[in-house]
Amino acid sequence: MSEQSPDVHALDPESFLEEVHSFEFWFHSVEGYLSGQTYGHRPDVHGAPLAPDERERLVTVLCNYCIGETAALEGASGLVAIAPNRHTKVFLATQVVDEGRHLEVLLHRLTDVGVHAPEAEIERRATRSLLQFKRRLLELVETRDWEAAIFAQNVILEAMEFTVFQTHARTADLVTREVLNGIVKDERRHMGFGENELGRRLKLTPHIRARLGEVKKELDHLVLESFEETLRALAVPAAERPELGRHYLEVVARLGFA
Amino acid sequence: MSTDPLLRDERKAEEEPRQRFILEDTGFDEVPAKYRRFYRKWKGPGDALAPNEVVCPVCKVVIRSTRELRVGDRVYCMPCMSRLVVARADDGTLEALVSY
Numbered sequence: 455m456s457e458q459s460p461d462v463h464a465l466d467p468e469s470f471l472e473e474v475h476s477f478e479f480w481f482h483s484v485e486g487y488l489s490g491q492t493y494g495h496r497p498d499v500h501g502a503p504l505a506p507d508e509r510e511r512l513v514t515v516l517c518n519y520c521i522g523e524t525a526a527l528e529g530a531s532g533l534v535a536i537a538p539n540r541h542t543k544v545f546l547a548t549q550v551v552d553e554g555r556h557l558e559v560l561l562h563r564l565t566d567v568g569v570h571a572p573e574a575e576i577e578r579r580a581t582r583s584l585l586q587f588k589r590r591l592l593e594l595v596e597t598r599d600w601e602a603a604i605f606a607q608n609v610i611l612e613a614m615e616f617t618v619f620q621t622h623a624r625t626a627d628l629v630t631r632e633v634l635n636g637i638v639k640d641e642r643r644h645m646g647f648g649e650n651e652l653g654r655r656l657k658l659t660p661h662i663r664a665r666l667g668e669v670k671k672e673l674d675h676l677v678l679e680s681f682e683e684t685l686r687a688l689a690v691p692a693a694e695r696p697e698l699g700r701h702y703l704e705v706v707a708r709l710g711f712a
Numbered sequence: 713m714s715t716d717p718l719l720r721d722e723r724k725a726e727e728e729p730r731q732r733f734i735l736e737d738t739g740f741d742e743v744p745a746k747y748r749r750f751y752r753k754w755k756g757p758g759d760a761l762a763p764n765e766v767v768c769p770v771c772k773v774v775i776r777s778t779r780e781l782r783v784g785d786r787v788y789c790m791p792c793m794s795r796l797v798v799a800r801a802d803d804g805t806l807e808a809l810v811s812y
Contacts (some may be wrong), residue, residue: 646792
């Protein structure tokens with residue numbers, strides 16, 4: 455059967471983009487890793503009870519992940535209206551679904567570990583820098599600044615979440631690990647979409663580079679600060695923390711930002 | 713004729729027939745079933761790549777082809793939607809560069 459399947463590398467670029475931006479592609483992709491799961495993990499996987507200090511750290515971290523995911527959910531849904539073409543609109547609709555799922559599984563994990571009022575807990579434990587980032591992202595969406603909003607959301611936020619979630623998953627309890635690994639699989643599409651969309655735009659309209667450079671200067675440190683705090687809270691050794699910055703710096707370097 | 717030995721080797725390689733590969737599904741589950749055999753998980757810097765494989769620089773998944781890869785080939789990373797071109801890295805290995 456597998457030898458009958460089409461050679462993906464033989465597709466022409468337009469057909470490739472049409473395929474990967476489609477709801478059809480999204481559905482058959484997520485089916486592979488979400489089918490049979492309950493709230494982002496296999497139903498028969500149960501974590502060992504957490505020590506009080508471990509639980510405390512996990513709650514703080516999950517609360518801040520919820521803020522990032524809410525920012526992406528609100529951002530992506532607003533971006534559907536200003537997306538430049540139908541393929542992009544369809545892709546962003548799939549991202550909205552992904553972000554809604556992320557928020558739901560993270561909230562569920564909070565209740566799993568005994569948080570009775572997750573919304574209030576998130577308010578209480580939110581880092582200021584992440585809230586500020588969320589506010590600015592939504593302003594960019596509201597002012598219909600497509601490139602800046604995609605840069606903030608699908609490059610800055612998604613690239614850093616991709617690294618933080620992977621790093622956290624390596625040491626997390628079993629349930630949290632499965633939840634995060636599932637989210638990382640979705641994030642691959644989101645950050646790839648952001649980098650490629652902006653890469654194409656920058657190639658066609660190089661004059662937007664200066665404006666995006668300003669957005670980068672204003673916003674990337676907010677997310678970086680917040681996630682560095684997260685990694686400290688998770689007791690990730692200092693030697694492994696530069697990885698967070700490195701991945702993000704590789705992305706912006708490919709896009710031509712020093 | 714070029715005096716650059718690397719370029720000479722590249723040109724010589726171009727003339728030789730390419731090795732073909734039968735791709736098996738390795739359990740990579742992030743793309744629709746019909747495309748799964750073209751990708752596998754990357755196990756980190758120690759992961760030895762076959763002549764038909766390159767790592768996607770965007771999302772760090774191993775991209776696989778049914779034929780031996782050579783400089784200039786176009787490959788796609790479906791998990792992150794990137795179009796890539798195969799190039800020769802400074803250390804002599806093949807790498808994939810994003811083509812926007």
